[in-house]
Amino acid sequence: MIELAPSILSADFAHLAEQVRAAEAGGATVIHVDIMDGHFVPNLTIGPPVVKSLRKATDLPLDCHLMIENADDYIPAFAEAGANWISVHYEACRLLNRTLHHVKDHGCLAGVVINPATPADFLTEVLDIVDYVLVMSVNPGFGAQKFIPSTLHKMRQLTDMRAARGLSFRIEVDGGVALDTVTDVVRAGAEILVAGNAVFGSGDPTRNAQHLLKAATEAALQKV
Numbered sequence: 001m002i003e004l005a006p007s008i009l010s011a012d013f014a015h016l017a018e019q020v021r022a023a024e025a026g027g028a029t030v031i032h033v034d035i036m037d038g039h040f041v042p043n044l045t046i047g048p049p050v051v052k053s054l055r056k057a058t059d060l061p062l063d064c065h066l067m068i069e070n071a072d073d074y075i076p077a078f079a080e081a082g083a084n085w086i087s088v089h090y091e092a093c094r095l096l097n098r099t100l101h102h103v104k105d106h107g108c109l110a111g112v113v114i115n116p117a118t119p120a121d122f123l124t125e126v127l128d129i130v131d132y133v134l135v136m137s138v139n140p141g142f143g144a145q146k147f148i149p150s151t152l153h154k155m156r157q158l159t160d161m162r163a164a165r166g167l168s169f170r171i172e173v174d175g176g177v178a179l180d181t182v183t184d185v186v187r188a189g190a191e192i193l194v195a196g197n198a199v200f201g202s203g204d205p206t207r208n209a210q211h212l213l214k215a216a217t218e219a220a221l222q223k224v
Contacts, residue, residue, distance in 0.1 A: 004026075011205075071099055116148050193216055
């Protein structure tokens with residue numbers, strides 16, 4: 001099943017609730033929330049208070065992507081604020097296994113994220129723990145970046161690893177997902193599509209979401 005997860009990083013924060021509802025009307029089934037600390041990535045975004053407010057605006061799952069150091073210290077606060085999914089970076093976690101279990105212990109789905117330069121093979125020991133793997137197809141930190149085509153092979157590799165081991169984690173992609181790239185990422189195996197600029201950048205978020213989801217669904221049918 002293909003799911004669209006609009007990233008609020010590209011939304012108008014002065015009208016965040018309305019923008020999220022507009023994306024939902026276009027078929028979005030998850031809301032992606034980028035959490036950046038200005039240390040692990042060169043940008044500073046939001047914390048648990050915004051997640052708590054956003055929780056009041058939508059019933060959709062909130063997918064909190066922690067691009068931060070010391071994630072263990074903040075997982076309880078994001079879970080309490082209303083996060084449903086929490087993903088952490090392979091590159092930022094010293095004890096990744098423990099951090100992922102920490103997420104699950106707080107009642108959230110646990111995801112692991114890899115940057116463009118991190119091989120999928122590095123995740124071998126945690127694939128049986130995670131609910132989803134997020135492949136970054138841009139270097140994290142800012143929205144509206146250009147898709148990195150070399151990341152497609154990692155989606156294919158993760159699909160093969162999942163099948164070979166009989167696992168059930170899902171594959172998510174984040175970065176440069178738009179009408180000109182969505183077919184390739186779906187054919188490579190991505191099932192959860194994070195899109196910020198393509199949904200909220202310009203025009204009507206409802207229509208943008210509909211068009212992106214239509215293209216993704218068609219690509220999934222062609223793959224079958």
